[in-house]
Amino acid sequence: MGIFDFLKKTETTEATNKTVESIDKTCLGVLELFPIKETNELLIIGSLEGGLKVGDCLQFCNPDQGMDALGSVVVKKLINQNKDVDVLTDESLAHLVIDMETSLVNLKKGSVLYSYGVDEEQRLSSYTDALYNAFVIVQKGQMSNEDYQAASLDDSIEILRLFLWECRQNQKTGSEESYQANTRKLERLAEIVKDKLLAADSIYAVFSEKTGEAYLFSTTYDKGEEGYLCSDPMIMLYTPRWYHQFKETIDRRPNSVVKLIENTADKKGIENFLGTAFYLNGALGAAFNTKEVSISASVLVQKPDFSNLPEIQVPVMNPDIVRWMLLMGQMDKxxxxxxxxxxxxxxxxxxxxxxxxxxxxxxxxxxxxxxxxxxxxxxxxxxxxxxxxxxxxxxxxxxxxxxxxxxxxxxxxxxxxxxxxxxxxxxxxxxxxxxxxxxxxxxxxxxxxxxxxxxxxxxxxxxxxxxxx
Structure with missing residues (x-):
C-alpha cells in the first residue's frame, strides 16, 4: 500500500467548487516528492491547510534547520482525484506540480511550503504532522536509505518520538508479533539518531553549576510496599534548533547552565563528551530535546573494552559511585x-x-x-x-x-x-x-x-x- 492508497479519500471532494478569496494563509507539509519522468517537473504530495490555486507562489523552509526561507516555488498544476483542478482547500493529500529548480535540492519529507504571514508555530505543526504521516502512518516506522541520507538529527529525533508515541498508543491491543517488530524498528530509529548525533557539528548539553559536569536527570517513584524506584539517570541534550527555540524556558532551570559541545574535525568531539558522561560520570543514557525520547548509553557510545589489557593497565573508572555523588551534589540541601x-x-x-x-x-x-x-x-x-x-x-x-x-x-x-x-x-x-x-x-x-x-x-x-x- 502506497501513500496514495493509504490516505486516499473515499468521498468525492468538492474542492473544485471552493474559492480561496477568503483564505489568506496557506501551509503544506511535504509527505513525498516524485520527479516526473521526461520533464523538468516535480510532483509534491502534502497535507494542505488553507487554500491553494494554480499560479500561487509559496516559500519553503526546513523547520528542523530553522525558519528561514530556503527558496520559493510556483504552483504549475493541482491534481485531485486524478484530475487537474484550479483550486484546492484543506486537503489531507494535496498534489501539486512545480518546476524543478536548483534551490529545491534541500526539499524533503517534512519540508514546509507556506504563504506570506504563516507564523512559525503553524510551520512547526505542519512539519510534525508531515513526519508523522510520512514515517509513522505510511512507512510504519521505517526509513529508506534515501530517507536516511536526507534526514537531519532533528528529523530523526522527531520521527523516533512520533513512532514511540504511536507504539505506546497501540501497545494494549497489539500482538506480540507486532510488539517485537516495532521494537526492532525503534532500535533502528535509535541507531539513526546516534549516527546523526555523532556526525553533527554541535549539540547543547545541560550542565550542573554545582558539579561542573553534565546534569543527571532522574525521577524517584514511590512504589508503596516495594519501596522507592529511581529511574535511570540521563543527561539532557538539545539540538541547536530546539535550544534556540525554547532558550528562555530552558535557561530558567535552577542550578544549571547549557553548554555548547562542538564536534572536532575527526568527528570525535561529541563522542568523547558522551563517553565521559557515560563511563566516567555514570549516566545511563541521554534524552533528546524532551524526556520523551531517550537512548541508552550502550547504543550511543560503546563501552570501552579493556579485556585484552593487563589489570595494571586498565584505566581507573568508577561510574557506579560518581553517578550518585553527582546526583547528591546537584541537589540543594x-x-x-x-x-x-x-x-x-x-x-x-x-x-x-x-x-x-x-x-x-x-x-x-x-x-x-x-x-x-x-x-x-x-x-x-x-x-x-x-x-x-x-x-x-x-x-x-x-x-x-x-x-x-x-x-x-x-x-x-x-x-x-x-x-x-x-x-x-x-x-x-x-x-x-x-x-x-x-x-x-x-x-x-x-x-x-x-x-x-x-x-x-x-x-x-x-x-x-x-x-x-
Missing part, C-alpha cells in the same frame, strides 16, 4: 520530606557501590620510580620505592587523604609531576578518611570517614546476601 527521601536513596546506592571501588591516591615520587621518558603509563612499585602522599586534616580529629575516581579528576587538582597509586577501597581507611574528588566543585565529591565506610561495607554485604537468596 534537602528541605522537604520528599527531598530527604531522594537524597537518602542516592546515598544508599552510593554506599552499596563504594566498598567495591578502585580509587587513585596522588603520590609524589622521590626514588624507585621508572623514568617518565621511558613511556611507562603504569607500573608496580618496588619495595625500596619512596614517595609521599598529601595528607590533610579531616573530621573528628582524624586525617584524610584525597582520593580520586579517575585520572580526569586527579589532574584537575594535581599536575603531571604527580603519579597515582591504585587504592582498593578500604585499604587505607583505618589510618585515613577519604576525601573523594576534592576538586573546585566540592559538591561533586564526598567525604567518607572510617565509621561511614564500615557502615557501607555492612550495607553492601547485606545487599549481596539478599541477591544470593
Amino acid at each position: 534537602p528541605t522537604t520530606d520528599d527531598e530527604e527521601v531522594i537524597y537518602k536513596l542516592y546515598y544508599k546506592f552510593f554506599s552499596a557501590a563504594m566498598p567495591k571501588a578502585k580509587l587513585l591516591i596522588p603520590l609524589n615520587a622521590t626514588s624507585g620510580f621508572p623514568d617518565k621518558s621511558q613511556g611507562a603509563n603504569s607500573f608496580v612499585l618496588k619495595e625500596d620505592a619512596k614517595f609521599s602522599i598529601p595528607v590533610r586534616e579531616g573530621k573528628d580529629g582524624r586525617n584524610s587523604v584525597p582520593v580520586f575516581t579517575d585520572w580526569k579528576r586527579l589532574r584537575m587538582v594535581f599536575d603531571e609531576k604527580w603519579n597515582g597509586m591504585i587504592e582498593e577501597a578500604g585499604g587505607m581507611i583505618e589510618g585515613f578518611d577519604y576525601a573523594i574528588n576534592p576538586t573546585e566543585y566540592y559538591e561533586a565529591g564526598a567525604y567518607v570517614s572510617l565509621t561511614a565506610f564500615k557502615e557501607m561495607q555492612k550495607f553492601s554485604e547485606e545487599l549481596e546476601g539478599r541477591d544470593k537468596d
Whole structure:
C-alpha cells in the first residue's frame, strides 16, 4: 500500500467548487516528492491547510534547520482525484506540480511550503504532522536509505518520538508479533539518531553549576510496599534548533547552565563528551530535546573494552559511585520530606557501590620510580620505592587523604609531576578518611570517614546476601 492508497479519500471532494478569496494563509507539509519522468517537473504530495490555486507562489523552509526561507516555488498544476483542478482547500493529500529548480535540492519529507504571514508555530505543526504521516502512518516506522541520507538529527529525533508515541498508543491491543517488530524498528530509529548525533557539528548539553559536569536527570517513584524506584539517570541534550527555540524556558532551570559541545574535525568531539558522561560520570543514557525520547548509553557510545589489557593497565573508572555523588551534589540541601527521601536513596546506592571501588591516591615520587621518558603509563612499585602522599586534616580529629575516581579528576587538582597509586577501597581507611574528588566543585565529591565506610561495607554485604537468596 502506497501513500496514495493509504490516505486516499473515499468521498468525492468538492474542492473544485471552493474559492480561496477568503483564505489568506496557506501551509503544506511535504509527505513525498516524485520527479516526473521526461520533464523538468516535480510532483509534491502534502497535507494542505488553507487554500491553494494554480499560479500561487509559496516559500519553503526546513523547520528542523530553522525558519528561514530556503527558496520559493510556483504552483504549475493541482491534481485531485486524478484530475487537474484550479483550486484546492484543506486537503489531507494535496498534489501539486512545480518546476524543478536548483534551490529545491534541500526539499524533503517534512519540508514546509507556506504563504506570506504563516507564523512559525503553524510551520512547526505542519512539519510534525508531515513526519508523522510520512514515517509513522505510511512507512510504519521505517526509513529508506534515501530517507536516511536526507534526514537531519532533528528529523530523526522527531520521527523516533512520533513512532514511540504511536507504539505506546497501540501497545494494549497489539500482538506480540507486532510488539517485537516495532521494537526492532525503534532500535533502528535509535541507531539513526546516534549516527546523526555523532556526525553533527554541535549539540547543547545541560550542565550542573554545582558539579561542573553534565546534569543527571532522574525521577524517584514511590512504589508503596516495594519501596522507592529511581529511574535511570540521563543527561539532557538539545539540538541547536530546539535550544534556540525554547532558550528562555530552558535557561530558567535552577542550578544549571547549557553548554555548547562542538564536534572536532575527526568527528570525535561529541563522542568523547558522551563517553565521559557515560563511563566516567555514570549516566545511563541521554534524552533528546524532551524526556520523551531517550537512548541508552550502550547504543550511543560503546563501552570501552579493556579485556585484552593487563589489570595494571586498565584505566581507573568508577561510574557506579560518581553517578550518585553527582546526583547528591546537584541537589540543594534537602528541605522537604520528599527531598530527604531522594537524597537518602542516592546515598544508599552510593554506599552499596563504594566498598567495591578502585580509587587513585596522588603520590609524589622521590626514588624507585621508572623514568617518565621511558613511556611507562603504569607500573608496580618496588619495595625500596619512596614517595609521599598529601595528607590533610579531616573530621573528628582524624586525617584524610584525597582520593580520586579517575585520572580526569586527579589532574584537575594535581599536575603531571604527580603519579597515582591504585587504592582498593578500604585499604587505607583505618589510618585515613577519604576525601573523594576534592576538586573546585566540592559538591561533586564526598567525604567518607572510617565509621561511614564500615557502615557501607555492612550495607553492601547485606545487599549481596539478599541477591544470593
